[in-house]
Amino acid sequence: MREVNRFSEMAVFVQVIESCGFSAAGRRLDMTPSAISKFVQRLETRLGVRLLNRTTRKLQLTPEGAAFYERCVRILEDIADAEREATHGAIPQGRVRINSHVPFGKHHLMPLVPEFQRRYPDITLDIVLSDAAAGPLDDRSDIAIRSGSLDDSRLVMRRLGGSRMIVVGSPAYLELNGMPATPDDLDRHNCIGLSGNAKAWPFAATEGQRLLQWGGNLLLGDNESIREAAVSGLGLARLARFHVDADLDAGRLVPVLEAFNPGDEEEINAVFVGPSEHLPMRVHALLEFLKERIRIGPRAAGDRSDAPMLGARAVVTRLR
Known part of the structure; x- marks a missing residue:
């Protein structure tokens, strides 16, 4: 009682x-x-x-x-x-809170919202786009979409795909500074990096892979800021393709040193408090939908396999 x-x-x-x-x-x-x-x-x-x-x-x-x-x-x-x-013929309904970093959310998650809502009209999506490293235990999300590995044993990670890393620069920057022909040319370029990370990028070499130190006068705290700085012509950047797909398509950025790309990826994962068989029906429905509809994988320059499956637009419920 x-x-x-x-x-x-x-x-x-x-x-x-x-x-x-x-x-x-x-x-x-x-x-x-x-x-x-x-x-x-x-x-x-x-x-x-x-x-x-x-x-x-x-x-x-x-x-x-x-x-x-x-x-x-x-x-x-x-x-x-x-x-x-507990009743027969139950359908998923209720609220599902999902947290994603901004670039992935804008370019891959949000275009899928219309299809999901048509399939599950009784589920309310509460979408938070944030570059803060928040997970399900931090902001009470049902699912968080994050890259990299887990550091919390209470969480379960389900791989959605991987987005190939790429060096990019703006046409204006490259016109002014020239297109590097080999990784060694980077010593004459300004490179933009992530604060707290090593100032080195991997490149393919005859002996397998080579880690090359680079120089630059700009370090930023998140990948979206790095992307914006590269678009503004402040230097070269190395990011996962999903961060820069739209910029590459629009010509705001162009690939650099693709002949030396080692093919490494940034993994994209759905993170939740497991196990998955105990998830509420509404959360399980969203997780299965994401596994089915988000197709991300390595690609060559010009290949659109990293692109969202749908082109519909939707309104972000929260952006912080």
Whole structure:
């Protein structure tokens, strides 16, 4: 009974927030405003923390209240999901929160949103595009799309593909400084790198692979800023193809030293709190859709196999 009361408190609290007040929540739940207020007070007392700042004109979530609200929404959706999945003919529905770094989200994820929504009209996508290294345990996402390996044993990684690395420069920069013919020519060029990373790039050589130190006067904290700097003609950059696909197609950037490209990739992975067989139906539906529709792989210059499958446009729900 105690657990049931906890769920009732969560449901009332969520309704208060989504209704923007005790009176409106009471009308939706067929309860008096005073009863709603007592539910919230009892919840705050049990938790030992203030969830709402109350004034005569409005309610405002405290930081603790905002975090608790998001968790409550997820818990209540999971309960509803479990009840739906227990019935025959259940269909995926509810909210799925997905976090992706900005370039991949803009160029590969967002174009797939219209098809996903046509296939699963009862699923609400909550999409956050951010270059911060946040995972499912950091911002309570159901799925995070990230590159590289995992450093948290509580998470599961599902490979979606790999995007080949490429050195690029703007036509204006190359006209002014010349097109390098071999990796050794980079000592006469300005290269743009990622802060905290080694100032060296790999290149194919007769003996296999050669790591070449480069010089440059610009280090940036994220790949999108590096891309923008390269487009602006500030130097050469080495990025995964998915970061620069649109720029290559539009002629804002051109490939450099492709004859010496070693063919290494930046892996793109879906990261979630596993195991996958225990995921809610709505999350599992999105994960399987991404595995099916995102086709990323190595390609030669001019090959469009790294491109999104669809060209439809969609609105980003949040960009930070």
